[in-house]
Amino acid sequence: MRLVIVGPPGAGKGTQAELLSEALSIPHISTGDLFRANISQGTPIGVEAKKYIDAGDLVPPEITIDMVRDRVGEPDAANGFLLDGFPRSVEQAEALSTILADLGATLDSVLSIVVDEDAVVGRMLARGRADDTEEVIRNRMRVYNEETAPLLDHYADQIVEIDGMGTVDEVQQQILTKLGKA
Ligand code: AMP
Secondary structure, eight states, rough: EEEEEOTTTSSHHHHHHHHHHHHHHHOEHHHHHHHHHHHHHHHHHHEEEEEEEHHHOOHHHHHHHHHHHHHHHHHHHHHHHEEESSSOHHHHHHHHHHHHHHHHHOOOOOEEEEEOHHHHHHHHHHHTTOSSSHHHHHHHHHHHIIIIIIHHTGGGGGGGETTTSSHHHHHHHHHHHHHHHO
């Protein structure tokens, strides 16, 4: 299966994606994790991306899209993958369509994790990540609403809505059921 998981910051996308990738035996491709690995290795992508990540802004599309194209073209992604944190804008969604068309592939579903934004700020502050200060979280929320939320309309035909306010296990079970994999 080729899946995308979308949701506001703190929705639990990463946690759910990790479990789902194990359950479905497909690689979990998180652009945030790829950027963080580049930052810790001090690569040119990492040096460039860090400025944006520290501010809670989107990393420019040319860097992000090339990185995703390279990753989904790797052999372990040939039979499916779960994209987490990409696409994050309509522009990136259009780029993903081109990447998939070049691979002769299509997306199966777009999982949309729905949460109460106020409730998840506390979750994020508890996570202790470098970009999880209150000011940066507020900016990531703004960027999500302006840039990423329009994806829900863009993907209207493929959206599978998930209530993200339950426990980790409840949310995972709901995802598997809605994908017909429970
Ligand atoms: P995440 O781990 O998904 O919360 O991403 C952390 C940060 O990485 C975001 O706040 C952005 O600065 C950057 N980032 C991750 N994915 C993307 C993307 N698809 N496009 C642009 N920036 C991204």
